[in-house]
Amino acid sequence: MPDINRQRINGIKKALASNKADGIIITNLINIRYLAGYTGSSGLLWISKKDSVFFTDFRYQEQVKREVKGARCVIIKKGLWEELFLNPDFKKAKKIGFEKNDLKYHQYELLQKELKKKKLLPLSGLPEELRKVKVPEEIKNIARAAAIADQAFSKIVKIVKPGMTELETAFKLESIMKTLGASAPSFDTIVGSGPNSALPHAQPSDRKIRKGDFIVFDFGAVYRGYHSDMTRTVCVGEPSPKHLKLYDTVLRSQLAGLKAVRAGVRGREADAAARAVIDKAGYARHFGHGLGHGVGLEVHEAPGVGSKSENLLPANSVVTVEPGVYLPGWGGVRIEDLVVVTATGCRILSNSPKELIVIK
Secondary structure: OHHHHHHHHHHHHHHHOOOHHHHEEOOOOOHHHHHHHOOOOEEEEEEOOOEEEEOHHHHHHHHHHHHHOOOOOOOOOOHHHHHHHHHHHHOOOEEEEEEOOHHHHHHHHHHHHHHOOEEEEEOOOOOHHHHHOOHHHHHHHHHHHEEEHHHHHHHHHOOOOOEEEEHHHHHHHHHHHOOOOOOOOOOOOOEEHHHHHOOOOOOOOOOOOOOOEEEEEOOOOEOOOOEEEEEEEEEEEOOOHHHHHHHHHHHHHHHHHHHOOOOOOEHHHHHHEEEHHHHHHHHHOOOOOOEEOOOOOOOOEEEEEEOOOOEOOOOOOOEEEOOEEEEEOOOOOOOEEEEOOOOOEEEEEOOOOOOEEEEO
């Protein structure tokens, strides 16, 4: 998407003026990918009001020919930082911005030492602000990642059975996603059964699944660098009234959250709509995390959808809606959809059923 890359870099150039910076050093590789298209593991991007230059080494000289758009490429002969310091455009700059949430301390020390006559400006959120709003190609990739997760879920519920371990189940689920075209899971797959389902970020263990368990599946796929994220909860064996009440409460909460999501709504407002259902059912102290988060080149990114999220949800952002209730020592339920925010509501990308699935 060469035109998109140029537009994004121009967006950073415009932001430099409002931050009173002559240029910025981009070190976060996810942001470099977003701005210039580079998918390698080593490089620096310098963006000034007049220029944009990407620095990397010999290992990537063929890769940058295929990938990098919107910036000139320099294959370094010395170190990354040494080559940056020698760049004529960089040398002219007096106020140098850097990504304060990414730069390592020893790199900051190097900048201070080498740039004594220049002013260093710690900046945050410039690429991340642009990344909130997705273009159609990005949404297409996220939707494909979500479809892979949906297909994998439809297969795993036919495989999982009492006696299988959480680890075995998680391995099979990740293997299915890769078979379906995922380059990797979005994050370490969560499979929490029985009392482990009450752990919001349970790590799969050697616990064997048994009748009477809730199983929380929280997982996603990466497709062309873009992530998906979904959660479904199933019951092993016939559910008890306690199972049904808990599941119904979370489902109604999730539907309320989906209804509240639309462009121009604050993240905390969507969170409050879902949280009110859980609070009314008497589970307020058992829902301790936010309703959701942005998803894109990272599985957790802006905008936020939590109780303290003052940000407005922009149209064409992609967020999760994932309330949960967790009863320590017994079990928990979480239901999560991935959605595209629109002017009138949201478009759901996660199409797996939300009626309680019972594993016989």
